Amino acid sequence: MNNIQEKPDLTEVERIIAKYNGKDSWLVMILQDIQEAYNYLPEPTLELVAEKLNIPLSRVHSVATFYSSLSLQERGRHVIRVCDGTACHLKGFVNLRDEIERQTGLTEGQTTPDKRFSFEVVACLGACAIAPVMSVGNDYHGEMSAEKIKDVLSKYK
Amino acid sequence: MPKLGTINELTAYAQELKAQCDPSKPCVTVCGGTGCRANHGLEVASMFEKLLKEKGVCDDIDVRTTGCHGFCAQGPLVVLVPKGVLYVSVKPTDVEEIITSSVQADEIIERLTYRLPGTKKRIAKEEEIPFYANQKRLVFAGSTKMDPTRIEDYIAVGGYSSFRKVLSGVEPEEIIDWVEKSGLRGRGGGGFQTGRKWRSCRKSQAATKYVICNGDEGDPGAFIDRSIMEGNPHSVLEGMAIGAYAIGSNHGYIYVRLEYPLAIENLQIAIEQAREHGLLGDNILGTDFSFDILISRGAGAFVCGESTALMASIEGFVGEPRAKHIHTTEKGLFGMPTNLNNVETWANIPLIIEKGWQWFAGIGSKNSKGTKVFSVVGKVRNTGLVEVPMGITLREIIYDICGGVPDNRKFKGVQTGGPSGGCLPEEKLDLQVDFDCLTEAGSMMGSGGMIVMDDRSCMVEVARYFTEFLTRESCGKCTACREGVMQMLEILDRMTTGKAEMSDIDLLEEVCLYVKENSICGLGKSAPNPTLSSLKYFRDEYLEHIEHKRCRAGICRDLTTFIISDDKCKACGKCIKSCPVEAITGQKKVTHVIDYDACISCGVCREVCPFDAVDTK
Amino acid sequence: MAKIKTIIDGIEVEVERDSWAIDVARELGIDIPTLCYHPALGPYGACRLCVVEVTKSKWTWLATACDLPIREELSIKTNTPEVIRSRKMAMELIMARAPRAESLFPLAEKLGVTKPRFKCRDDIGNCILCGLCVRMCDQIIGVSAINFANRGHKRIVTTPLHKKADKCIGCNVCVEVCPTGHVKTLDDGSFRHMQTWDADLEMLHCLICDKPYIPAKQFKVISDKLEGIELKRICPVCRRKETVDNLRYAVVEKVS
Missing domain, CATH: 3.40.50.11540 (NADH-ubiquinone oxidoreductase 51kDa subunit)
Structure with missing residues (x-):
């Protein structure tokens, strides 16, 4: 297992880069696709991207750390995103966040040791009409309250 | 589908498609917007498809999952075409009844119709519901009728x-x-x-x-x-x-x-x-x-x-x-x-x-033409998307279309234009909503977010919220935005935690004006707007935070103490159950009591109390 | 190319279209403070110190001079109360970020800043994110060994993946352009340590005096750029001496 983590299979990266014809202008999308495939951006993938696109690794690193959806840290199987958009903020974001922190023991940006959950606070999920909102993976949960958190999380193993 | 090779071919193709449409053919449209999806709207749609197939009538009745209808507060939404009947909060278990009673027959299922808030009046026809009737839908006209994937x-x-x-x-x-x-x-x-x-x-x-x-x-x-x-x-x-x-x-x-x-x-x-x-x-x-x-x-x-x-x-x-x-x-x-x-x-x-x-x-106000879509959210009954002609007033949008503030709370302000915009108070409710009027009032149109706030929203905290958002979202290139907005947040943080001094207000204003005039891009130039506008219209709340260390909205935890009123408490136990730190004690028939050593002033008890018995001291 | 008339502090000049206002002002001997502008690099506009007041017909606004192209008749003032106030605030914010950057004290004092009224940071050293090192390394040296990472107030200048800067050639340009002395280097006999970027570079020795004088990597990069012309491995001191000797020899020969 350790070996795999140290040296991930990079063929997927090559395939992704080929899909974008190796053009560096697609760097942001290439990194998104790599994250989709590997769950995060392992360092060797970034090194390969720099090499294949013929751009400095410093630029790849700069882009990878600028955009908040990109992560250089390994994330959990289920990413909990709590929306801190304005509507959600007004309707009790803080209490939702605190309850998730209590339930999972995580603070923003962390992952549980068993890699079950990662916890992120995001700017806006764009579902303001059903605020407050959180999402787990691709599922949206609207009109949330601190009380419902336990139930929602229990669905994700 | 053949590739259309000429303009005439497109004309002919359009005519052909139009001819295929039978406006009298029954069609069930299910809103497929994100709000309705989160409330299992797609399950409603697939239930329709499944049941119509089982009944062997899927050729006679169409089912279409459309774009967002905008009435997100009431989702999942189902509209029966051509009758124009709207059913709200539809569950998959309602589908059978809808088909037999309302699609195949002409009955209206009362409980699924929209109820006018505060009354017992129910409205079945979509076009008669104030939320829709007072809008002017042009850009959005198509979304509710079409399958966006066709x-x-x-x-x-x-x-x-x-x-x-x-x-x-x-x-x-x-x-x-x-x-x-x-x-x-x-x-x-x-x-x-x-x-x-x-x-x-x-x-x-x-x-x-x-x-x-x-x-x-x-x-x-x-x-x-x-x-x-x-x-x-x-x-x-x-x-x-x-x-x-x-x-x-x-x-x-x-x-x-x-x-x-x-x-x-x-x-x-x-x-x-x-x-x-x-x-x-x-x-x-x-x-x-x-x-x-x-x-x-x-x-x-x-x-x-x-x-x-x-x-x-x-x-x-x-x-x-x-x-x-x-x-x-x-x-x-x-x-x-x-x-x-x-x-x-x-x-x-x-x-x-x-x-x-x-x-x-011909549509709109003097210098702002056409319509504008707003997402009206926050402390308002009909949260959702509304499209209105430019020049309509804030009051018409918030009250006539969106039904005003729920839960008998009092309107306090409305934030337009998101983190770049400003917060407008009750006196500005009759302001015309267009580019110039909003800018003049110290806010802006932005992309059309409209967030309604009630008396349980703290204006200082809202300014702090937007400012914190902007410190995270600033690219970090220029001093004005990166350092300036961060120092704004620093001061606002002091205010919301009771650590500010009176001189902080002047310093805050000074740095706000600097950031506004000296940032490279629009993000920085508009970043002080939420703060400046609330300083303009809600200055007394700032002063209260600094001078009296008090947050009247009960939001800033360090400045808030909740108390359970003897008169109003019915000892129902709801607050006890939902308190995250088990700080409330009490038994049946005995007014509940907050243990202030444990209380974190999160306000959950106030939110859940059905009798309005929890309030700030 | 058409010349454009413009007025700076009352002085009327004609300049090439799209000249940068800061260059024009400096040519006129007008001092404009800046911490992020370098004539060899393109405009950037990060430090906001070079702000000036610009008037075009009935409009007046503040703009940074380093990224203001002159493409129509403008009236520019570099010393109005608004300009002075803005520069002071910019400096105050910079000083709150890097309160111990002594090299900035004289400029701060000149702009009227002694002690920032803001909460000062003490967690980021003296970097003020002017970007000179990053841009020099990329645009002039062509190496891009370092870059920005993160965004907003978390932005820093760092090496790729925060590891040793293995692309760094040790040219020290970043050290030389850094206005606050944040970027540090140390020559230690046979090695140059780029301390800030955690890179250790082996030095080449001068073939004449045998003193270490250039990192091997930098020597190679320059050699490669010369495309076939041989770069002598001689330190600047010896090269100067050699040049002078050659000249003297040439003069002597001519005289005799």
Whole structure:
């Protein structure tokens, strides 16, 4: 297992880069696709991207750390995103966040040791009409309250 | 589907599709917007499909999952066409009854109809519900009727006829004239004259030019562009194609934020369909005009809504803005002349071409023409999307259409324009909503977010919230925004935690004005707006926070003590159950008591109390 | 190229279209403070110190001079109360970020800043994110060994993946352009330590005096750029001496 983590299979990266014809202008999308495939951006993938696109690794690193959806840290199987958009903020974001922190023991940006959950606070999920909102993976949960958190999380193993 | 080779073929195809439509054929439309999806709207749709099939009537009755209907507070929504009956909060278990009673028969299921808040009156017809009746839906008209994944639906209702019209021999200059005379202004925030922008881009001489659709709707609280891209993607493509033709561009990009997966999916489907039909690609409809569109996904950076940052992002760099003394219409994407408009702006173009600039210029206020879509959210009954003519008042939107503030709370303010906009108080409710009036009042249109706040919203905390958002979202390039906004937050933090001194107000104002005048880009220049506007209209709340260490809304925890009223408490135990730190004790028939050593002033007890017995000390 | 008339502090000049206002002002001997502008690099506009007041017909606004192209007649003032106030605030914010950057004290004092009224940071050293090192390394040296990472107030200049800067050639340009002394280097016999970027570079020795004088990597980069012309491995001191000797020899020969 350790070996795999140290040296991930990079063929997927090559395939992704080929899909974008190796053009560096697609760097942001290439990194998104790599994250989709590997769950995060392992360092060797970034090194390969720099090499294949013929751009400095410093630029790849700069882009990878600028955009908040990109992560250089390994994330959990289920990413909990709590929306801190304005509507959600007004309707009790803080209490939702605190309850998730209590339930999972995580603070923003962390992952549980068993890699079950990662916890992120995001700017806006764009579902303001059903605020407050959180999402787990691709599922949206609207009109949330601190009380419902336990139930929602229990669905994700 | 055969590729349409000529303009006439498109005309014939449109007629054919229109002829196939039988307006009297029953159709069940289910809202497929994000709000309804989160409430299991898609399960409702598939239940309809399943049951209609089982009953063997799926050929006689259509089911269509459409774009967002806007009435998100009441979702999942089901509209029965052609009856025009709207059912709200529909569950999959309701479907059987709807089919037998309301589709196959003519009964109205009372409990699924909309109930006018505060009354027992129920309204079955969609068009009679105040939320819809007081709107003017143009850009959004199509979303509720079409399946966004079917180009046929779009063409059948007249889609791509404007594109056909311009390709039939309208001079590019003339199109720009029309757009200019229509008075259309950019819906993304700045409100720049769209026609003027197009003209200056057309004038720029270059071998390659670009058109971009800005779909990076990052304003927290706004989801207008999302709903257009999800619900009517072809209207955006058609607008862009017309714009590209007018400007002389062959390459388009749509920049969509990653957080909108359904928008990306539907746009991608739409682009592929348009290509298959010969409406995008080389020599469109046999003319010498070629144009294609690529999607570029944003990766989570609010600053990329700023045009130069957005372009840097498409080029594969960090989203860092630059000074715009040299306009992007001269030097934009990849150093080439580029015309960027936002989603809603593009979606207005086909309407202007189809119905004429005179028609468009006849809608709206003096200097703001047409309609504007707002996402009205927060402490308001009918949260959702509303489309209204420019110039309508805030009161009409918030009260007449959206039903006012719920739970017998008192209206306190409304934030327009997101983190770039401002907070307006009750005195401004009769303000006309258009570009100039909002700016004059110290707020702005922004992309159309409208967040209603009640007396349990703390204006200092709201300013702090926006400022914190902006410290995270600033690109970090210039001192003014990076350091200035951070120091604003530092001061606001002191205020909301009771550590501020009176001199902090002056310092806050001084740094706000500095950031406004000295930042590189729009994000920084507008970053102080939430703070400055609340300092202007809600100054007493700031003073109260500093002088009396009190937060009247009961939001700032360090300045709030909750107390349970002896008179009002019915000892129901709800607060005890929901207190996250078990700080409330009590038994049946005994007023509950807060243990202040354990209490964290989170206010959950106040939220859950059905008798309004918990209040601030 | 058409000349454009413009007025700076009352002085009327004619300049090439799209000249940068800061260059024009400096040519006139007008002092404009800046911490992020370098004539060899393109405009950037990060520090906001070079702000000036610009008037075009009836409009007046503040703009940074380093990224203001002169493409139409403008009236620019570099010393109005608004300009002075803005520069002071910019400096105050910079000093709150890097309160111990002594090299900035004289400029701060000149702009009227002694002690920032803001909460000062003490966690980021003296970097003020002017970007000179990053841009020099990329645009002039062509190496891009370092870059920005993160965004907003978390932005820093760092090496790729925060590891040793293995692309760094040790040219020290970043050290020389750094206005606050944040970027540090140390020559230690046979090695140059780029301390800030955690890179250790082996030095080449001068073939004449045998003193270490250039990192091997830098020597190679320059050699490669010369495309075939041989770069002598001689330190600047010896090269100067050699040049002078050659000249003297040439002069002597001519005289005799």
